[in-house]
Amino acid sequence: MGTAVLRLGRAGRYWGYHDCRFPRRTQRTPASPGTAVPTVPVVVSGAGAASATVVEVFDRARRIVLERVSAECLAVGGHGVVAAAVTTAPLAAQPDCLEFKVIGTAVRARGSRVRLTTPFTSHLDGHGFAKLLAAGWVPVELLVGMSIGVRHDDSFSRSRKLSSRNSEISGLSDLVRAVRADARRQLQLHGAERGGNGLILADGGAVRVWKEICTRSTGGDDELSFHDHLAETTLTGSTIAQFDAPPPKKRTLQVLPLGARGGEPHSRPAAAAGSDGQRRRRGVQGDRGAT
Amino acid sequence: MTKAEPDGNDLAAAAIRRLTGLKPGNPRAIFTSDLSVNEFLLVREAGFRPIGMVLGSSIYHVGLQVGRWSRNQELTTLSQAMYHARDLAMTRMEAEAAALRADGIVGVRLTVEPRAFGEDVAEFLAIGTAVKAGTPPPGGGQWRNSKGRPFTSDLSGQDFWTLIQAGYAPLGMVMGTCVYHIAHQKMSAVLPSLGKNIEIAQFTQALYDARELAMARMQAEAAELHAEGIVGVQLNAHNHRWGGHTTEFFSIGTAIRPLRADHHIQRPTMVLSLDG
Incomplete structure (x- = not known):
């Protein structure tokens, strides 16, 4: 088991993670048909948005916790940890502190005297682990990929929403797509640090979306357009590496x-x-x- | 399970050796997969290599349409919305897979989730794992479907494996949808039947029509792909947010084509499961 409690520092009024980078004081395009679509950026944490600091804290927490789990595993002479579950929960006493916790079972490989410097960690349960191993795959590292994206709620997306016609809200589609793609990319980047051939996801990664007041808005008559749309997703998975299993495979x-x-x-x-x-x-x- | 293997020790030793030899790699060289371990291994055994998780999504504003109080009718605006949004999500997922030069996508999940953005706004999402085949299909040709696009299939890894074993290949997911307004009963029709057990022909007819429309649309899609048939069809009724009398009937399945003339799978072995 490994655990760490980290405080999320707040930058300013909000957590400071939703700077939408919407150009201030640009002529807001009137919502009349035929006007060109203003380009509103989608900023994601993986591309250096303000939310990157929050994501970085989460990633740091993961590394600290996994280090502790690994140290404990090595101390009992283990080669790795299976069925590791990651939980993140705010502390009851102080809601701005989050506890990151990983609990798993340390396992030792029979017939190997090699001492690993870093044991493997994986979310896979016993069944999954055994099957993987028998097929010539070994888990490497438990990963958590997270992304937060922000997009300014421009008048364009709003006017669509109010109409009675069918239409795609492309701005929001872009936001959700960008966040998902970023989280996937984070997983791959983290996974590549230790190497491996592939990645098995633990869960599909639900996307949470919500609205916040835009920190760039300067007030005005058009109240509705002073919102940002935010989306957040977290993907958990384990990297796996292929090895030459002793034949014959079953x-x-x-x-x-x-x-x-x-x-x-x-x-x-x-x-x-x-x-x-x-x-x-x-x-x-x-x-x-x-x- | 490794216990049953005579070479369990060698296996573990080999795995540990591999871990010691790990080197930081190229992030692009790591595939991501949305499959469970069972599915992953079976897809591998079927001769396919997962190359990446792919997804497509569309946040869609579904327009407004109200059915006439006392008439059975399809609400075409809503039908179109439900179909178009799903189609957008699927097309985007296929485009991602095509960019990875995949032969197909397995384990596709197609979901609709209401989003916090507004009353009539929902996210239509398609997620699957893009796979590439090690060898071309037996009998020549290619794994991609007749339109040259990666095949899609909502079958689980287990079903996919069984399908390939039996000599069939998926062509693509086919779907049909119909949003139908079921008429309210007129007072004059309700009164004589009060307290009696009778069939309400009007309702029966409405449900029949709606399901038939959805199924027929799905079949038309399969015909377009020159499929031999459709497996794993699900015909669901979803009442999104439209109230009691407006329902979406949605049918979806995987269109398949034969890979060879004989289709036999091993004789099933009886297994008595000892878990509850």
């Missing part, structure tokens, strides 16, 4: 369960109105592919 044993349709009750994601949690059950039950 073939997958085919089992057709004669249970509910498809063998996996409630197994397929609803095509719509789904939630991120729904998907976790895929592959958990009805292990047609167990080695």
